[in-house]
Each structure stands twice: as C-alpha cells, then as structure tokens.
Amino acid sequence: MSHELTVVLVDADNTLWDTDAVFREAQLLVLARIEVAMGRTCATADRLAFIRSYDQALAQNHHLHLRYPAQLLVRSVEAGLAGIAPEVAARDIVAGRTLTSGPLVPADVEAIVSDYMQALTCTPRLLSGVDEGIRAAKDAGLRLFVMTEGRIKKQKHILELHGLLGSFEGVWEMTKERSQFDRIVGRFAGSRVVVIGDQPDRDIVPAKAAGCLTVLVPSRFEPSWQTASDRSVVDHVATDFLDAVRWCIDTDFTKASVVS
Incomplete structure (x- = not known):
C-alpha cells in the first residue's frame, strides 16, 4: 500500500518522550x-x-x-x-x-x-514503540512532522539527542487551535493529514474539526479538564506510538477522504 499522500503530524511531549x-x-x-x-x-x-x-x-x-x-x-x-x-x-x-x-x-x-x-532540563526518555514506530513510518513512506507547543529549540535538541531529528521533515512550534490545523490542512491540500497526540483537547479535537484523521496515544497524566466528549471524536486509540503508526500504515485510506 502506498502512503506518499499521507502526512503525519506528531506531538512531542508525552507522545514521543516521557515529559510527564x-x-x-x-x-x-x-x-x-x-x-x-x-x-x-x-x-x-x-x-x-x-x-x-x-x-x-x-x-x-x-x-x-x-x-x-x-x-x-x-x-x-x-x-x-x-x-x-x-x-x-x-x-x-x-x-x-x-x-x-x-x-x-x-x-x-x-x-x-x-x-x-x-x-526540568533533564532529557526525557523515549516512550515505548517510538524508535520502532519511526522506522516503520519511514519504511512505509509516511511524511513525518513534529508539532509542539513547547519551545522549538528545546524540542529539536531532544530529537537530536535521541538521533531522531533527521527522521522528521520539519518541527513546528504552534498553538494547537483549529485555525492552525486549518492552515496545515491547506498547506497539504491533496494529502491525507493524520495527527498523533496524547491530549484529546489539545491534539485531537481541533485537528478533527479541521478535517484531519486522529490517533490518540493516551498519556499517563490526564488533566482534570479533559472530558469524555473530547476523547470520543478520535479515529483510533493506540497502545503506544508503534501501534499508532501501524494504524496509519494498515488503514485503507482509499476509504478515507483526501483533503482538497
């Protein structure tokens, strides 16, 4: 299955590494x-x-x-x-x-x-399945980008320390609001955009509203303001990052809409 039209936006903190x-x-x-x-x-x-x-x-x-x-x-x-x-x-x-x-x-x-x-300057360890998931994504031809609300310089440094910076086509510091996801969807018109993150309200809900496919890798820390409705809109709940990538690879995207 070809995935050259699939763009995957990956959250960093508590999705790639254990910031918690x-x-x-x-x-x-x-x-x-x-x-x-x-x-x-x-x-x-x-x-x-x-x-x-x-x-x-x-x-x-x-x-x-x-x-x-x-x-x-x-x-x-x-x-x-x-x-x-x-x-x-x-x-x-x-x-x-x-x-x-x-x-x-x-x-x-x-x-x-x-x-x-x-x-807080301690380097967080990678979470389960991240190394394997990134290799699988690259082998399958997925286009990977990091989206973060953290400081971009720090996030790039952590990626570099773990030898992962070259695996991503870009690292973006952004406010995770629908308007930002709308801009990204417009940038990749003609591609399927998948968002992988750990927080339903910050990663999933605004991305879904913008027309992205979404995968939740639940964090061990769930803020008190999270609601069941936030989680209900997600397309897939993954056990770890590798499972999230496998869903992206195995899903029949011919049945999923391509952003126009």
Whole structure:
C-alpha cells in the first residue's frame, strides 16, 4: 500500500518522550523544598496528586495556561500546605493577592524556582514503540512532522539527542487551535493529514474539526479538564506510538477522504 499522500503530524511531549516523568520528579522536588521551608508535611498520601491539583488549578486560571510563571506554583503549594484549597489558591494568587504570611520570603521562592527549572532540563526518555514506530513510518513512506507547543529549540535538541531529528521533515512550534490545523490542512491540500497526540483537547479535537484523521496515544497524566466528549471524536486509540503508526500504515485510506 502506498502512503506518499499521507502526512503525519506528531506531538512531542508525552507522545514521543516521557515529559510527564520529568515534571513528576521536578514537582515532587518543589513540594519537598516547600515542606522543609515551612516545617510542614503534606497530609495527603498521594503527594504527586496534591501538587498537581494546584498546578492544574493555576493552569485553568492563568491566561498562559500551563506556561504560567513557576513562582505561582511555589506560592500556591505554600498556600496548600497552609490548608487553602487549590481553586481558591489559584484564583487569588493569579489575581496577585497574598494568601499566607508564612516563612517563604522572595529569596526562598526564587531558590526553589531555580531548582525546579534545573530539574526540568533533564532529557526525557523515549516512550515505548517510538524508535520502532519511526522506522516503520519511514519504511512505509509516511511524511513525518513534529508539532509542539513547547519551545522549538528545546524540542529539536531532544530529537537530536535521541538521533531522531533527521527522521522528521520539519518541527513546528504552534498553538494547537483549529485555525492552525486549518492552515496545515491547506498547506497539504491533496494529502491525507493524520495527527498523533496524547491530549484529546489539545491534539485531537481541533485537528478533527479541521478535517484531519486522529490517533490518540493516551498519556499517563490526564488533566482534570479533559472530558469524555473530547476523547470520543478520535479515529483510533493506540497502545503506544508503534501501534499508532501501524494504524496509519494498515488503514485503507482509499476509504478515507483526501483533503482538497
């Protein structure tokens, strides 16, 4: 089966590599540092769930979404250890209101943020099936591109470290909105465009609305704002990246529409 008319847009974080694991270790480091500074211990058994509840609340309240300033996470978790709920902490901290008069002074916050940002520089490991999936895609003649909301320089660096940069025809930093996918579909008029990603709301829903075929490789971390309806529109749910590529190869695209 020929696939020269198939363009595959691949998400990077948590689709090609395990960004979640890097954030997990960095966030737990932040929590531990704040606990020491405050002389308090998180009472919740699931420490990761505790700090991520504040992270997600901030993302939902801040106009930069998940790119909110890291200082806000430190202040939010500080409030959380003082007994303030995630939604309240996020709303007030984003609005610039001080919630506690605890021991964390600005220098403490900056030191914790510095350690957090350093921890996030760790190179994430490739996820299951990525090496094999990329080889299979290239052998089948699929045209591969990376689409990312992360910083393009960093994503290219990670691809290069894993020896994968040359496997992709391009790496694009883009806001994953329908309008952006519409532009990509227009660019590849006459080809089938398939999107592979891990987040239904960011990767799948806007791509599907633009007329792309979609494959979900579910992330271990599912944000609280994901809904069942977001996931329901996907064309295929894959077990890993290799399974996603095999679906692209094995699907009878003669029965699928070509973007005109």
